Amino acid sequence: MRAVVFERYGERAEVREVAEPGPPAGGVVVRVEATGLCRSDWHGWMGHDPDIVLPHVPGHELAGVVEAVGAGVTNWRVGDRVTAPFVCACGSCADCAAGDHQVCARQTQPGFTHWGSFAEYVALEHADVNLVAVPEELSYTTAAGLGCRFATAFRAVVAQGRVAAGEWVSVYGCGGVGLSAVMIAVAAGARVVAVDTAPGALDLARKFGAAHGVDARDGADTAQAVREATGGGAHLSLDALGSPATAAASVAGLRRRGRHVQVGLLPAAAGTAALPMDRVIGWELEILGSHGMAAHAYPPMMEMVRGGVLRPDLLVTSTIPLDAAPAALAAMGTAAGSGVTVILPGADARS
CATH class of the missing domain: 3.90.180.10 (Medium-chain alcohol dehydrogenases, catalytic domain)
Known part of the structure; x- marks a missing residue:
């Protein structure tokens, strides 16, 4: 063959x-x-x-x-x-x-x-x-x-993330997993903020129902942008890319008692993600993984x-x-x- x-x-x-x-x-x-x-x-x-x-x-x-x-x-x-x-x-x-x-x-x-x-x-x-x-x-x-x-995104949004209608969901990275997550969250009745460095990817996210697109180029404070777009932070956030920066920003962009789901792989070569654990404790945030x-x-x-x-x-x-x-x-x-x-x-x- x-x-x-x-x-x-x-x-x-x-x-x-x-x-x-x-x-x-x-x-x-x-x-x-x-x-x-x-x-x-x-x-x-x-x-x-x-x-x-x-x-x-x-x-x-x-x-x-x-x-x-x-x-x-x-x-x-x-x-x-x-x-x-x-x-x-x-x-x-x-x-x-x-x-x-x-x-x-x-x-x-x-x-x-x-x-x-x-x-x-x-x-x-x-x-x-x-x-x-x-x-x-x-x-x-x-x-x-x-x-x-698609199945990975479905479980991350629905089962692990426990998405609910009317919630704000932020999605970091609008490749295949991220765009799937956007589509699934919108179908569940959530409002989505998509974050990516590629204008074309953000255009697709909007096409699939994202309410806002955040351009992550040029050192943008994406967590702050998500908090502003959602009126205080996302209820649920997914790092669909997998990098120390996107994982940390995903957590930092949550509102109190929000839920972060890590979907994108973080290989050892990328370094360790420094998550704001003081906020995780003080705001009772949830940190979850999702694997297929x-x-x-x-x-x-x-x-x-x-x-x-x-x-x-x-x-x-x-x-x-x-x-x-x-x-x-x-x-x-x-x-x-x-x-x-x-x-x-x-x-x-x-x-």
């Missing part, structure tokens, strides 16, 4: 022929019809993830068709249209028994713990626990973004997508062939993000 492979961190990947994977026991092989290009893939390419073993194939946001089924799989057949969360749970540990598959102690992650979906085929473990059916009316291109960015969403939690989100309440298809701003993926991956470190790019690995890939 053809796949995007890199052999050294931070050096240009290339598309080459590699061996096709076989289905693991309890797992499946999926023919990848579409796979999202995510900033987490860039972090992996840069060497920020300790699970990666070189040479490596990145990619963790995928949708496609079951190509082969391993021994022990009972719920899936060849030909099924599927997607999966980027955290593939074991289904049998204490965390999974509690329903917390997204923090499974024995989790695997395509594109990190093993070769991923920037390829024509990808292997996924524990299929009966992790696969999610893709309805016929949902395109592969749209479904590809659900397993990481379990497959069993997808139905409410999928129903909102099928009903047109949520429109993840509008987040996709470009599709590219597999051959263009290495350059697009490298560009994520310097180019301002604007919407979601989806890779179509097959020559006959259909959206």
Whole structure:
């Protein structure tokens, strides 16, 4: 099969022929019809993830068709249209028994713990626990973004953030996760302040319902801008980018008893985030993490997508062939993000 492979961190990947994977026991092989290009893939390419073993194939946001089924799989057949969360749970540990598959102690992650979906085929473990059916009316291109960015944002806003109608929500970083969070918060009846350095990203945030956009360029005090726009601070704030500056500003822009959800990765190379803990104590702020969403939690989100309440298809701003993926991956470190790019690995890939 053809796949995007890199052999050294931070050096240009290339598309080459590699061996096709076989289905693991309890797992499946999926023919990848579409796979999202995510900033987490860039972090992996840069060497920020300790699970990666070189040479490596990145990619963790995928949708496609079951190509082969391993021994022990009972719920899936060849030909099924599927997607999966980027955290593939074991289904049998204490965390999974509690329903917390997204923090499974024995989790695997395509594109990190093993070769991923920037390829024509990808292997996924524990299929009966992790696969999610893709309805016929949902395109592969749209479904590809659900397993990481959209589902991650949905859980961060709805489950962890406990968003409520009428609340103010601030979103730091309007890439794929941030724009998803904007759309989801607006659908929940919240008012959103979007923060980014890219005018194009802020324009998209407004398109998806953000009431205000804050330009974070030139050393702007974004926390103060959020407090002014919301009349005292956000009830809920998400750092969807992942940097010491955005994490600290997200907390500082909250009102009393507000909730901060950290979604964007903070790799060690970025430094430690200095959060205003005196304010956290004095104002009884909540500091929460959010890490994907379990497959069993997808139905409410999928129903909102099928009903047109949520429109993840509008987040996709470009599709590219597999051959263009290495350059697009490298560009994520310097180019301002604007919407979601989806890779179509097959020559006959259909959206």
